[in-house]
Amino acid sequence: MSGRSGSGVQATDVLVVGGGPAGSTAAALLARKGYRVTLIEKARHPRFHIGESLLPANLPLLERLGVAQQVREIGMQKWGAEFICPRERRQQDYRFCEAWNKSMPYAYQVRRSEFDRILIHNAARLGAEVIEGARVSAVDLGQQSAPITVQVQAEDGAVSTWRARFLVDASGRDTFLANTLQSKRRNRQHNSAALFGHFSGARRHAGEREGHISIYWFDHGWFWFIPLSDGATSVGAVVWPYYLKSRSVPVHEFFLATIALCPPLAQRLANATLTTEVEATGNYSYSSTRSHGEGYLLLGDAYAFIDPVFSSGVMLAMNSAFVGADAVDACLRAPARARAALREFDRSMRSGPREFSWFIYRVTTPAMREMLLAPRNLLRMKEALLSLLAGDIFGSTPIWKSVRAFKMTYRLSSLLHPRRSARAARRHSINIRPV
Numbered sequence: 001m002s003g004r005s006g007s008g009v010q011a012t013d014v015l016v017v018g019g020g021p022a023g024s025t026a027a028a029l030l031a032r033k034g035y036r037v038t039l040i041e042k043a044r045h046p047r048f049h050i051g052e053s054l055l056p057a058n059l060p061l062l063e064r065l066g067v068a069q070q071v072r073e074i075g076m077q078k079w080g081a082e083f084i085c086p087r088e089r090r091q092q093d094y095r096f097c098e099a100w101n102k103s104m105p106y107a108y109q110v111r112r113s114e115f116d117r118i119l120i121h122n123a124a125r126l127g128a129e130v131i132e133g134a135r136v137s138a139v140d141l142g143q144q145s146a147p148i149t150v151q152v153q154a155e156d157g158a159v160s161t162w163r164a165r166f167l168v169d170a171s172g173r174d175t176f177l178a179n180t181l182q183s184k185r186r187n188r189q190h191n192s193a194a195l196f197g198h199f200s201g202a203r204r205h206a207g208e209r210e211g212h213i214s215i216y217w218f219d220h221g222w223f224w225f226i227p228l229s230d231g232a233t234s235v236g237a238v239v240w241p242y243y244l245k246s247r248s249v250p251v252h253e254f255f256l257a258t259i260a261l262c263p264p265l266a267q268r269l270a271n272a273t274l275t276t277e278v279e280a281t282g283n284y285s286y287s288s289t290r291s292h293g294e295g296y297l298l299l300g301d302a303y304a305f306i307d308p309v310f311s312s313g314v315m316l317a318m319n320s321a322f323v324g325a326d327a328v329d330a331c332l333r334a335p336a337r338a339r340a341a342l343r344e345f346d347r348s349m350r351s352g353p354r355e356f357s358w359f360i361y362r363v364t365t366p367a368m369r370e371m372l373l374a375p376r377n378l379l380r381m382k383e384a385l386l387s388l389l390a391g392d393i394f395g396s397t398p399i400w401k402s403v404r405a406f407k408m409t410y411r412l413s414s415l416l417h418p419r420r421s422a423r424a425a426r427r428h429s430i431n432i433r434p435v
């Protein structure tokens with residue numbers, strides 16, 4: 001528990017901003033290491049959040065946190081993914097059991113309100129003080145060894161002051177610290193927006209494929225179709241900004257009209273009912289120029305977010321919390337190890353988004369579509385691709401030579417079709433321009 005100093009200022013060892021997957025994971029791990037941890041969350045759980053498809057690489061993290069069983073109870077088993085190109089009438093199934101490392105054959109699709117509630121309760125169970133309905137509104141990062149001071153505003157407007165030895169920013173796309181430090185940069189190589197909602201009565205695949213995520217390409221981007229365990233289906237369109245900007249009707253009408261542009265998806269939703277408001281979100285490709293500084297670090301989306309096409313966000317957020325908690329521990333308990341731990345943290349923060357980005361930037365090009373729709377396991381390229389799709393990028397699975405071979409093949413294929421590639425490059429630069 002936190003302590004109150006004579007001045008009415010509350011003191012804690014680690015103050016965590018935000019109780020999404022990154023913040024709740026970091027708070028749980030640091031509380032388990034014996035620190036006084038205070039997690040401030042502006043919403044109250046359960047609260048809606050987008051990002052419902054997990055990766056197999058999430059499962060070992062859930063085990064280590066001690067919540068694997070609880071997530072199993074709310075999750076829909078996801079054994080794979082399918083990519084569908086309606087224009088070419090082609091489809092390709094990927095099953096995680098065929099990845100390089102066969103020990104991670106499935107993941108889950110989850111309602112984030114339930115998943116995030118499990119994680120934040122776990123942080124409290126392990127001893128973190130969790131304060132919901134309160135927003136971190138300002139920070140003074142202090143000078144040299146002076147403690148960090150944070151202002152917290154409760155729902156009734158009351159402001160309290162906190163002192164912390166360490167600040168962990170896990171505020172997600174609010175990017176609290178990156179805004180304060182002015183370190184947030186728009187991604188110049190990618191730019192997209194999204195529209196999404198939940199349906200009941202969507203047509204599902206049978207058997208093991210029921211929990212697959214389906215990705216449909218269409219002229220203005222791509223769709224996801226994510227079946228949840230309670231019968232609901234999350235559907236989203238990730239579109240180029242110009243397309244969202246062209247909207248002249250209410251957002252739910254625009255969403256349904258967008259779905260109609262993708263006949264195989266529209267058919268699966270023919271007897272389905274939209275059960276939620278449709279939400280739209282834009283401009284979400286960014287990163288911070290720094291991941292840490294004296295007495296603070298940035299986790300998950302508070303540091304970077306590129307695009308959801310490979311469902312990597314929650315895994316990257318939770319992984320950043322594991323590496324981040326070790327770095328915080330080193331800074332507070334073993335300063336001699338702090339530099340190396342922070343270097344390792346920074347390396348991990350940059351490498352995750354980087355590995356996915358290469359694929360994300362190219363996923364709508366004809367050459368990448370071709371390779372995803374007709375994968376070949378020459379030089380174990382398909383297994384390596386599947387490992388990447390499973391999020392198995394931080395462990396010791398030796399996929400990297402095969403990933404390089406995949407990239408070389410992509411480049412070769414682009415060179416063999418120069419006109420098609422030039423057209424795709426031109427189109428891409430038009431698609432990502434800010435509007």
Ligand SMILES: Cc1cc2nc3c(=O)[nH]c(=O)nc-3n(C[C@H](O)[C@H](O)[C@H](O)COP(=O)(O)OP(=O)(O)OC[C@H]3O[C@@H](n4cnc5c(N)ncnc54)[C@H](O)[C@@H]3O)c2cc1C
Nearest residue numbers: 018020021022042051053136171172300301308313314317
């Ligand atoms: C359209 C779209 C689709 C996506 N689909 C997927 C998917 O299928 N799979 C996947 O893995 N990822 C997906 N993602 C990404 C995923 O949602 C995020 O990567 C993930 O939620 C990041 O976790 P986080 O803990 O860093 O941030 P968040 O989950 O956003 O949590 C941040 C928390 O901080 C709180 N907060 C913010 N500011 C403050 C403040 N000042 N004070 C106190 N609390 C604060 C917020 O209320 C929130 O609860 C998607 C993202 C988008 C935009």
